[in-house]
Amino acid sequence: MSADRRRWIGLVSISLAVALIIVDSTIVNVAIPSIVDDLGITSTQVQWVQESYTLVFAALLLVFGTLADRWGRRRMLLIGVGVFTVASVLAALSPTGDLLIASRVLQGVGGAMVLPTTLSLINATFRGRERGIAFAVWGSTIGGMVAVGPLLGGWLTTAFSWRWAFGINIPLGLIIAIGILLTTRESTDSREAGIDIGGAVLSILASAALVFGLIEGRTYGWWLAEAAHIPSVLGGTWPLSISPIPLVFVLAAAATAALIWRGRRRTRAGRTSMLPFDLLAIASFRNGNVAAMIVSLGEFGIILALPLWLQNVLGYSALQTGVVLLALALGSFAASGLSAAVIRSTRxxxxxxAGIAAEIVGVVSLGVIIAPHTAWWAIVPCLFVYGIGVGLATAQLTGVVLQDVPVDSSGQGSGTASTARQIGSALGIAILGTILFSSTGAVLSSSLAQTSAALPETVRSQIVDAVVTSAGGAIPGLVEKDAAVGGEARQAFSDGTRYAAFTAAGFLTLGLAATFRLSSPAPSAPSAPQTPVEQTAAHEAGSGDPRRRDLRQTARRGTV
Known part of the structure; x- marks a missing residue:
């Protein structure tokens, strides 16, 4: 097998590795209602099943991206696939919601090893126009696996158990590991630099505190404490009248400020930093990450609400839910392949x-049609358009973000890009999940007070708590016991899902606006060979040499 052919086959194995992460997320989304029924987890735990993975994933991406540069990107990728597979086994065997969340934390560690190394391997292996094609293939492979995920998860959950939705990762992990070993060469960075452990701790603290506050605010109180729900560290109840949530937000802000201060200080001293301020000086990298984070706020949060609505309100099975969500995946797959063709003639x-605009159209359309009796044929076109947008935007946005990043810094650069998207995803799940459950509770409480005034207030409160705490899982039982009350619950959950969809569209609109600060070279412009100064700048940009900024700026001006 020629080296060039092996390189492209290796790209498929690399793409399948990150697709493993995507498949797991889509499978979990479809299986959530069954997990709620089997383990009896609450709506807050439902959010944490997603967030525990996403938070750890986002917090460790930069660390493992940098370590992969030093220790070997292929080696780190293989370790990550192994950790993710073992964690999937533990998740499949989890007897309680807390243990399932713990398993998801370990999955996050494995995923954080996988994602930045796939991007950095592509960035280091391909150049010029080939790099754009490689990212399009990467996106197309992910799109194909996304198409398989909901359907496979729905079938496994319906025919067997939600536990098999995690168990399927075992054979997938083995296939990916073998493919990488046979087709992918090791890639390392010649630099030797330490890891910013303090920065890693601060980034974990900042992101965890922020997401904790967003998710738990409706439980603990956004400002005044709900003492009955807050255990004190010293025993008894929370001793203050103010909720711990504002204090948590202050902690998140302080940790973020400390992370930025520490990063700037280390960068000036020529030391490695968790936040790569030298890379952030590159306009395309800085602005691209801002846009990617905002877009991710809207892209992934809505996926938490849809499976819950489809199964608990419309009464679909997990398999039927997977079939409906297949429209999103097929749109993503088709558009990712299309982007590989149009990249030759379009910036x-x-x-x-165009992709983000399509996402906005799809999500707004969903918000308009969501109702207790919405037909599947009305949902599918909206999801397909949304999927087209995801497919068009995802791979090319990644390429735009990394287009000016030196190869020697590809691990840190891709890790930062992935972190921005994952933090956006985590915030999206936290914000949209809170909007979904809070608005559902508020709408249901109001409607029951008007239509079921004969019911005692304590009974109405219990109904609202049951619907919200079960993430909608109590709705089918309410419909059987009292059609009128069950109908109000279905309407309230539909309203909550609709509000979440419109909020997601708002974030996507902000993300679209942010892309107008981005630029990319004309597609017809051939890649010029690097001058000696450009080559030196590319090497020095990834080193600890303080001259790297001046060299990079000199290379871009084309002066010697």
């Missing part, structure tokens, strides 16, 4: 904008 940033 990547134009493709990104």
């Amino acid at each position: 990547p940033v134009t493709i990104v904008r």
